[in-house]
Amino acid sequence: MVSAPGVPSSAGLLMLGPMRQIVIAALWLLTHLSTSASMLNEIATGPWPLGLERAIRIPEVNTLTEAKVTLGRRLFFDKTLSRNGELSCATCHDPARGFSNGLPLAKGVSNEDGDRNVPPVFNRVLGTAQFWDGRAPDLETQALGPLFSAKEMGMDEALVIKRISGDSHYRDLFQRAFNAPPSLTNLAKALACFQRTLVSGSTPFDQYEWGGLSDALSVEAKRGLQHFRGKARCSTCHIGTNFTDEKFHNLGAGGADGMKDPGLMRVTGDLRDFGRFRTPTLRNVSLTGPYMHDGSIPSLKEIVLFYNKGGRNNSNLDKEIKPLGLTEQEVEDLVSFLNSLTGPIISVPVSDLADDSP
Numbered sequence: 001m002v003s004a005p006g007v008p009s010s011a012g013l014l015m016l017g018p019m020r021q022i023v024i025a026a027l028w029l030l031t032h033l034s035t036s037a038s039m040l041n042e043i044a045t046g047p048w049p050l051g052l053e054r055a056i057r058i059p060e061v062n063t064l065t066e067a068k069v070t071l072g073r074r075l076f077f078d079k080t081l082s083r084n085g086e087l088s089c090a091t092c093h094d095p096a097r098g099f100s101n102g103l104p105l106a107k108g109v110s111n112e113d114g115d116r117n118v119p120p121v122f123n124r125v126l127g128t129a130q131f132w133d134g135r136a137p138d139l140e141t142q143a144l145g146p147l148f149s150a151k152e153m154g155m156d157e158a159l160v161i162k163r164i165s166g167d168s169h170y171r172d173l174f175q176r177a178f179n180a181p182p183s184l185t186n187l188a189k190a191l192a193c194f195q196r197t198l199v200s201g202s203t204p205f206d207q208y209e210w211g212g213l214s215d216a217l218s219v220e221a222k223r224g225l226q227h228f229r230g231k232a233r234c235s236t237c238h239i240g241t242n243f244t245d246e247k248f249h250n251l252g253a254g255g256a257d258g259m260k261d262p263g264l265m266r267v268t269g270d271l272r273d274f275g276r277f278r279t280p281t282l283r284n285v286s287l288t289g290p291y292m293h294d295g296s297i298p299s300l301k302e303i304v305l306f307y308n309k310g311g312r313n314n315s316n317l318d319k320e321i322k323p324l325g326l327t328e329q330e331v332e333d334l335v336s337f338l339n340s341l342t343g344p345i346i347s348v349p350v351s352d353l354a355d356d357s358p
Contacts, residue, residue: 042095043073046346049199051206053241056125056196056353059138062189064196064350067177072194073347074173075187080163081147083154084109089146089191092118095345098287099198104295108152115151115261117295120288122345123281125196125353128246132277132293135267139192144184157184196353200283201241203343217340224337227330232307234282234334236320243282243341250275251321252312253292259314261293275316286342300335 048054058064075081076089092106093099099120101107106114116132124130130142146152147160164170164182171181178186205225207216217225228234237245252258254275264273277293291297297306308331310323326334 042077042090043198043347044344046344046348048348048352049201049206049343049346051203051210051241052123052199052201053126057128058125058196058353059140062140062192064193064353065177066350067173068190068193069197069347069350071170071173071177072190072192074170075191076194080167081153081155081160082109083159087153092146092152093121098122098284099345100288102289104290106146106152108149109154110151112151114149116293117290119280120284121195122198122200123242123283125199126242127244129278133263133267134248134278139195140188143188143191143195160184160187194347197347197350198345199348200343200345203283204340205337206343208340218336220333220336221340222337223330224333224335224340227326227334228337231330232304232324232326232334233320234307237279238282244279246279248273248276248278249318249320250277250314250316251292251306252314252317253306254294254296257312257314259316263293272316275314276318282338283341284343284345286339300338301331304331304334304338 062068076093079085079088079091081088082091087109092101094101099122100118104113104117106116106118108114119132124139128134130136130139131145136142136145147155148157161182161184164174164187174180174182174186174190177190180186204216204221207213208222228238237247237249239245248264250258250263252275254260258275260275262274264276265271267273280288285291286300289298289300291300291303297303304326307321308324308326311317311321
């Protein structure tokens, strides 16, 4: 019998006295359950937030139900989904850090750096292709990527199913959600359903723009909004209420002036896509640094200065990336505006997620 991560083996417990066996097992169980309970409650629930459009994309093959979301939520925070039992999805996608990890790159079970910065997973119900390079067409496919990456959670299919099937609570949750025993396909569907409930809006900007509160933004942030839509041309790519065009661009960021990581080209095979990465949302951008696909830019001010210089030139540089000529004050104003895009990240009820896709 294999013990759960962090629990003494059966043989180890037998070497102890009966009372010590009970005490140690009880202490572990209390610690494990209290940790799991607190983690599961880290994300608040609430209605659809102010300022966020409802251009929702939900595949017909994975309709949303509360049972699937409940299962997906538990899976998202469960460290037994990693080979060493020490990492969960929420380890990298930390709710307290805007569902990122606060590091330049992902870090997995071997404590080895991953290849790219951790993108946040909220508002992906509004998105199209997933990951920085768009290699996953949907959240169901995306959910399995980190699970089986040797640099991330390091699992294999047999081990995942063995651990999940060995848990009576999981067997019950899968039965309720899918009327079937645990499977990899349904695990991915449940994680995708939970992620689709994660949305963020109701920021000071939204209160100003949509709520009619003129004092929700500072004077500096209001000027920054004008620059964002005008001289700085940020809204060329960071458009819509989720502040992203969901397209792919080469900015000259990262190693070799943006030509180190192939980005989208690895998916399309087209040399013109070398170094192109998906435009991230700017919502909660104050929480999700460091920035760019490789985490190479540490602060919001340095991001604005990078764009102000026109990125870094290379053969695939996006045609919209040009020097901006912003003054020092205009740079500070833009940073103030970007900070105004910070708001609560919540899990909305299934009833708020009507499928508005064509």
